[in-house]
Amino acid sequence: MNRMYYLFLVLALAFLNTGCKSDAKISEEQVAESFNPALEHRFQKLVDYPVGANNFPRSMSLNPEEVYTVPSKDWTSGFFPGNLWLIHELTGDSIYKAKAQAWTVLMEDQKENDKTHDMGFKVYCSFGEGLKQDPDNQYYKDVIVESAKTLITRYNDSVKSIRSWDFNKDVWDFPVIIDNMMNLELLFEATKISGDSIYHNVAVQHANTTLKHQFRPDHSVFHVINYDTISGVVKTKETHQGFDRNSTWARGQGWAIYGYTMCYRYTKDPKYLTQVEATTKFYMEHENLPKDGVPYWDFNDPAIPDAPRDASAAAIVTSALFELYTYTNNKTYLDFATRILNTLNSEAYLLKDTVNGPFILDHSTGNWPKNDEIDEPIVYGDYYFLEALTRKRNLDLK
Template identity: 90%
Template sequence: MNKLCCFFLVLTLAFLNTGCKSDAKSSEEKVEVRFNSALENRFQKLVDYPVVADNFPKGMSLNPEEVRTEPSRDWTSGFFAGNLWLIHKLTGDSTYKTKAEAWTVLVEDQKENDRTHDMGFKIYCSFGEGLKQDPNNQYYKDVIVESAKTLITRYNDSVKSIRSWDFKKDVWDFPVIIDNMMNLELLFEATKISGDSIYHNIAVQHANTTLKHQFRADHSVFHVVNYDTISGVVKTKDTHQGFNRNSTWARGQAWAIYGYTMSYRYTKDPKYLAQVEATTKFYMEHENLPKDGVPYWDFNDPEIPNAARDASAAAIVTSALFELYTYTHNKTYLDFATIVLDTLNSEAYLLKETVNGPFILDHSTGNWPKNDEIDEPIVYADYYFLEALTRKRNLDLK
């Protein structure tokens, strides 16, 4: 029998290990959370990783076996702290919380970095996860609001969007990438914390502009839309990480599905929900989506079925669909997400127990056009996988 099915760690927890119970559960009832031994082993690899400033784990080359790290200014720096926060939420083990707090503090220096649109990834995936577990932590609140204040300096009222990148100024005047939808959560939360509506309003403007210009007629997504800074009109539509400008980059689809599901959470705008469902349908029913639900890095790579997979895209979509199910009660989303989550949480995608790197999933693709991080562990795949586990657990508690 498969080793993953033979050995289980059974953790008996109260909801979030705080003594709080789901309304649907009696105050005496316990909740059993099961992790297979391989997943528990991967958790331990994360908590064992030493806390060193500007040494944030990003990915791992398995040949040779080497952890790739980045400084706090990299867009991925917030995910490792977020992973530790999420593991603490899943297990209730305070060791993970202690490590999460230590890594979170190291990202604070980014709160005034106005050269990046990735403030949400960096700050909300670290400080935001911490605030969810410590909702009265004023320090976390202050950092989130200060970071949102920095982020909106990149907003252009003519374009009605937040600028994504500052490089390639000879090619793009005002580039906006679909990934930028993910950073809006920071803005929505900053308004909830501060009471200042400016953050919420800018997030809505950005989401509306992206909705109008970033999607194709078939509900697939352009990666990059370039705007004129004065008139706000679209100049070009392109890709930076997909196979070509007309292809469907899998993680771009994932960002869109997650980004508009999250935006619907804060606005309840029906056009966001309609777009999410249309884009999800495109994704789930695409002829090139493998049977296990883990996409090739680009749906139009001519090397399919020999193209690289992207477990990170699968994890992002899976997490989003658990949330989307709560708004639509469409069991198709729940069933699909459950199947893909089980696939990721299996021998086929979990990083081997013998690998010492602080990662959980294998087989993600970072930046194929640059031949960078191909078929390797990547920190943000772990983050959305852990979030999906948490969301599935929360659904099971209801």
Template identity: 60%
Template sequence: MRNTYIKSVSHFVLVLAFVFGFTFFFACKSKNENKTQDTQINLDELLHARYAKLLHYELDSMAFPRSFSNDDKVIKKVPSKDWCSGFFPGNLWQIYKLTGNEAFKKRAQQWTTFVEKEKFNDRTHDMGFKVFCSFGQGLSVNPNNQDYKDIIVKSAQTLSTRFDENIGSIRSWDHHADIWQFPVIIDNMMNLELLFEATKISGDSLYHNIAVKHANTTMKNHFRTDDSTWHVLDYDTITGQVRARVTHQGFDDNSAWARGQGWAINGYTMAYRYTKDERFLNRAVATANFFINHKNLPKDGIPYWDFDNPDIPNVSRDASAAAIVASGLVELYGYTNNEDYLKYSKKVISTLKSQEYILPKEVDIPFVLDHSFGDWSKRSEMDEPIVYGDYYFLETLLKLKKLD
């Protein structure tokens, strides 16, 4: 009888333990799930609070917001001739796509209008950044807007005047004429989208052909054997040959400047989209692999501003470089089915959608993210909110949304 009693009590205790443990497990699981869900809701609320800061920024055709000094607490404002002017209206267009809020569309139209005069500016290679990031985004929302189409084509005509047939490239800068004869920077790959689109709109193959020639010349001369890229190449205007391979914004001439790698990855992925030239796809893949497999890339996916800075890890990260690469790799995943590319892009978005990178609600400036890195050569915009960091972050969100 005693043994039977003990067995009954033991069985009862085990049942209680199981029930309690089962209940405790699911209570904890539910609590953790709710905590994760609450955190996500809070971050989404914070993100939408940041969007509102862009919407309420005062209209001023001479004051496109470019960056914010965390030290001086001052917004850097620029006119439309600045290479960054197109990003702010582009951000508004993209927020409209993400939210469907007509107020952002209206504001985007107003800011985009301020960029139009740049279609005549032949003193810059950044026509794509300025015009296509604004009017191009607008055209994707309003595909029958003939005015936007005409502005894009006229801008492409203007940009084409900077192309040199002998060299096979579009000239980047006109400054430092005492040092460089014909400088071409890797960033220039991003401006080719304007030319490709101008051919689609107009039917004139001139713009497409110039874009392809520039991409070919850059692919031939701009890359190292490890698949990283130099920032600046200087060409001889007589012979068309390379005079020098240097940097202007990287740590030194032989370092891998993080944002430059992003321009290359994104630029050649885009070039493949328009041409289906396998060489462009292979170029994007090789540099993407260099980037995501680099020994100095932190686990959260946000690179140091230069992969070869000797002070790593005690140097600034660059959220903008991460976003540029993430945007390119979502598209590159679509062409290659390489899960590593999609995994990287999602990891970057997960990192950037955190309180470490999203600016607090109470900070009243027209930006979304902190911790982008600007120009080392001028010691400016280092570890600050910068408008193009927001642009490629939003672009990546849209690409992932479309993919899902």
């Protein structure tokens, strides 16, 4: 690895020597002292993983070691190309860019998939990350706009939201999940690329409807809102992946914090900022948040403190708070995010060098009610961890 690899990567990791000061001057000696060599080994595992259309890594079991892979239609498929793009941004090493490009091309077949709301996760986390590093790439732009055009076909003007899932039609008329906030970034960017305001407008309508109905008085989040397709009224408020309908699913809380921070970026609507700060306060001050800042998979699991953690939720919130800090200058967010990023970037959460799988973090929880992907490496945990590293680095460079 060249000298710039160490410099740019370690700027994001120099917590022990710089504390939380975003304007800190970082010396070459501090860079050398702060570098975490475990990340370099994990990055190599990702770039070595064989490219294949049905081979997108999603998660893995550790005993025995087995990587669970999915095709491009799976909602998690775009994260692995995104991880490679983010590692390229951190390191400047062209080998990661080449692999990111190869994986990203395999996502193009999703641009007309109208059976899913996860277009942002799939296309923007792959093609969108590529466009950030190659802003004149017309191919990437075209795929993003076409994907946005597909996504808005799921919009219902009575509900004023994008439909999330198509399954369980005997139970839900028009389900909207908090996760769907994450797909709005694709729409906002499509308007910037194309000049067509329809994508931006649909994103705002969806965000406003979610804001009105998805939050409890204490600013925690319902996972699923079921709407009537004709009148647009709320029929039920429930969960699908949390402990129960009144519990707070940690990753859902993370989606809300990240989603409304992102919406504020594109709109500067103060009601989004007000909500995200209240929802962040709930998360940061919850009595069941462990001291290391990595939440249990659900804040209300009665098995706490023996419940599984969710490092992916911690990574999502950490990445969001670095951005939220730039809008508020509230150092509490910067301090909290830096502390949690330092925790994730430690022996307690990084996969050991000996693990032969294309992942970085351990201890994420996917779908507890289905006993699926419990306390395992999961690809989206890595994505938001890497994004948090890049955001922290960019703050350090200012």
